[in-house]
Amino acid sequence: MPRVAVVGVGISKFGRRKGVSLRELTFEAFKEALEDAQIKKDEIQSVITGCASDEFAMANQPGAQIQEYLGLNPKPHFRVEAACASGSMAVRAGWMTIQSGLADIVLVNGAEKMTEVSTPKATEIMGKFGDSTWEYPFGISFPGYYAMLASNYLATYKESGKTDLAKIAVKNHYYGTLNPKAHMQKIVTEEQALSGFIVAYPLRLHDCSLISDGAASIVMVSEKVAKRFDKPIWITGLGAGSETHAIGRRKSLTSLESACVAADQAYKMAGITPKDVDVAVVHDCFTIAELIAYEDLGFCKRGEAPILIRNKDTYLDGLIPVNVDGGLKAKGHPIGATGVAMTAEIVKQLRGECGERQVKGAKIGLSHNVGGSGQFTAVHIYEA
Amino acid sequence: MDFKKFSLMINEIKVATFADSLAQGRIMATRCKKCNCEYYPPQSDCSQCLSQEMDWFECPTEGKLVSFTQIMVLPEHFALPELSVPFAKATLTPSPVGLLDVKEGIRIMGWIPRTSANDLKVGDRMKASPQALDDGRVTIILEMIE
Ligand SMILES: [Zn+2]
Numbered sequence: 001m002p003r004v005a006v007v008g009v010g011i012s013k014f015g016r017r018k019g020v021s022l023r024e025l026t027f028e029a030f031k032e033a034l035e036d037a038q039i040k041k042d043e044i045q046s047v048i049t050g051c052a053s054d055e056f057a058m059a060n061q062p063g064a065q066i067q068e069y070l071g072l073n074p075k076p077h078f079r080v081e082a083a084c085a086s087g088s089m090a091v092r093a094g095w096m097t098i099q100s101g102l103a104d105i106v107l108v109n110g111a112e113k114m115t116e117v118s119t120p121k122a123t124e125i126m127g128k129f130g131d132s133t134w135e136y137p138f139g140i141s142f143p144g145y146y147a148m149l150a151s152n153y154l155a156t157y158k159e160s161g162k163t164d165l166a167k168i169a170v171k172n173h174y175y176g177t178l179n180p181k182a183h184m185q186k187i188v189t190e191e192q193a194l195s196g197f198i199v200a201y202p203l204r205l206h207d208c209s210l211i212s213d214g215a216a217s218i219v220m221v222s223e224k225v226a227k228r229f230d231k232p233i234w235i236t237g238l239g240a241g242s243e244t245h246a247i248g249r250r251k252s253l254t255s256l257e258s259a260c261v262a263a264d265q266a267y268k269m270a271g272i273t274p275k276d277v278d279v280a281v282v283h284d285c286f287t288i289a290e291l292i293a294y295e296d297l298g299f300c301k302r303g304e305a306p307i308l309i310r311n312k313d314t315y316l317d318g319l320i321p322v323n324v325d326g327g328l329k330a331k332g333h334p335i336g337a338t339g340v341a342m343t344a345e346i347v348k349q350l351r352g353e354c355g356e357r358q359v360k361g362a363k364i365g366l367s368h369n370v371g372g373s374g375q376f377t378a379v380h381i382y383e384a
Numbered sequence: 385m386d387f388k389k390f391s392l393m394i395n396e397i398k399v400a401t402f403a404d405s406l407a408q409g410r411i412m413a414t415r416c417k418k419c420n421c422e423y424y425p426p427q428s429d430c431s432q433c434l435s436q437e438m439d440w441f442e443c444p445t446e447g448k449l450v451s452f453t454q455i456m457v458l459p460e461h462f463a464l465p466e467l468s469v470p471f472a473k474a475t476l477t478p479s480p481v482g483l484l485d486v487k488e489g490i491r492i493m494g495w496i497p498r499t500s501a502n503d504l505k506v507g508d509r510m511k512a513s514p515q516a517l518d519d520g521r522v523t524i525i526l527e528m529i530e
Binding site: 126151152198201 | 391454461463
């Protein structure tokens with residue numbers, strides 16, 4: 001099978017982007033991606049936009065707003081929605097579009113503008129990503145779902161503790177300071193992380209990713225076209241899985257089956273094992289999610305994720321650097337943009353363009369993007 | 385009865401009588417007549433064998449707490465001043481929420497009133513029961529078995 005490459009990436013500044021609209025955010029990322037790929041707008045043959053929520057966008061066709069604003073009409077365009085995994089599923093759809101032969105040059109955008117609504121409203125919108133009929137009536141917020149996973153994880157693995165969650169926050173905030181596009185560039189200490197106010201027990205303020213505005217764009221091309229680009233990064237493995245909507249019906253509360261299935265497919269397709277991964281970005285919407293991701297991705301055995309973070313094995317110089325761009329935790333989590341921004345980060349890592357946060361000699365990268373509390377997971381593997 | 389007595393979002397659902405049963409003090413689930421697969425929350429269709437022939441049965445209500453949380457930053461529906469959070473009027477502190485494992489494949493979600501997350505642990509023996517709220521809605525609570 002011919003391969004698909006990413007040849008251009010762009011990310012808007014993430015953060016509380018007051019006074020900037022969804023389409024304007026996307027324009028920032030789009031322009032940077034085109035310049036990075038050194039292609040002209042008119043060369044794009046097909047477009048896919050990941051955007052998670054009409055309620056955040058306050059519009060029912062946010063994708064169409066973006067397409068028009070980028071000046072891409074009348075090229076084929078559709079939107080992909082898979083909650084917080086919308087971005088990675090859009091990348092997956094971009095890969096399919098190219099592999100099907102429908103297009104050789106595809107633009108994939110991810111965008112979300114989340115801060116224009118109040119925090120209680122944002123909490124409501126996010127809460128309704130869960131089962132709005134049967135579970136939302138119990139006041140379940142999005143942090144509440146991951147808090148349920150955390151309570152069960154901490155009870156299941158007796159030697160794990162809340163300090164392990166805090167250590168994830170400390171790491172990711174540290175790396176956020178090295179990423180100029182990150183929402184928050186501030187060190188958080190373990191003491192601060194352990195004393196923040198409780199958002200959803202046992203998760204505290206610093207266990208939660210940031211509600212952010214942001215966009216990311218990438219240019220994907222077929223192998224045939226890739227020859228003309230200097231530094232193509234190849235997508236060599238893709239995996240995806242799904243999971244029950246209701247948390248009450250999960251087989252496990254210490255793992256996401258969707259992520260295990262997705263990782264397994266992606267590793268097989270790429271012909272690699274977890275040990276071969278040089279750099280990873282994982283979906284740390286909450287600190288517990290990063291711990292669980294270590295295990296679901298096979299970076300360690302079940303119950304051993306706390307040891308990985310205690311040993312700093314997921315730091316820049318560790319065995320498997322994870323989220324050295326600050327993760328969703330510090331970079332921010334504009335939900336539809338997140339997956340595309342993950343791809344952009346790994347592409348830059350494999351090109352060796354990450355400066356202070358560069359993993360030296362990284363050849364193989366991985367992104368792990370989870371929608372909802374696991375309802376959708378996409379894992380992609382990339383090679384230089 | 386109005387399913388909105390239980391749900392905040394929808395009123396029309398084939399299993400709406402779930403809310404009537406709750407009001408009468410029973411937590412109901414459904415079982416597929418063809419493959420015996422059990423559903424809680426109840427379903428009118430079997431996701432396993434695709435049969436639409438289902439029986440109602442009353443859930444067991446005692447079991448072990450599988451997980452819990454206490455949500456301090458609440459969705460807008462619940463974050464309105466007073467009354468919107470069950471059991472919270474006195475202190476304006478929302479109750480914890482838990483998942484109770486009552487039998488293989490059935491976990492009941494409920495509020496855990498008059499307690500704090502610090503006093504709960506996974507594995508606690510609890511009982512689920514329907515509870516009428518002041519605003520006419522019905523919900524489910526979990527209480528410690530002494
Ligand atoms: Zn059946």
